[in-house]
Amino acid sequence: QVQLVESGGGLVQAGGSLKLSCAASGHTFNTYAMAWFRQAPGKERQCVAAITWSGGTTYYANSVKGRFTISRDNAKNTVYLQMNSLKPEDTAVYYCAATRTRSLVIIRGGYDAWGQGTQVTVSS
Secondary structure, three states: OOOEEEEOOEEEEOOOOEEEEEEEOOOOHHHEEEEEEEEOOOOOOEEEEEEOOOOOOEEEOOOOOOOEEEEEEOOOOEEEEEEOOOOHHHOEEEEEEEEEOOOOOOOHHHOOEEOOOEEEEEEO
16 A cells, blocks of 8 residues: 655645655555645535546646646656645645556545645645
8 A cells, every 4th residue: 555645734825736655665656646635624525626546637626726746756656736826715635546446536536546635734
């Protein structure tokens, strides 16, 4: 089972940027689809971005499209989420997720490995 560790969260003003990183253990990272989910207090955990094992296909939630970019470096076993033009409504705990498939997966139940989460807070 792959182990995931997120980093890069923090406090930022509206309009600012943050880049999240998720480092994965193991030697088969390039066989995993990856995603970033977020969960705000009192709300369900939702997928904001996902990427296939090769990086060739990506998905973005409508709420972040044009502002967030998901990418991966298979040589470094790392997936990234570049977040620009941040809004207060982006405030949440952000989780990295992994599942071993060649498909693009955007539902929570499709993932079987999760990181511990990193807090992102956007002040107005």
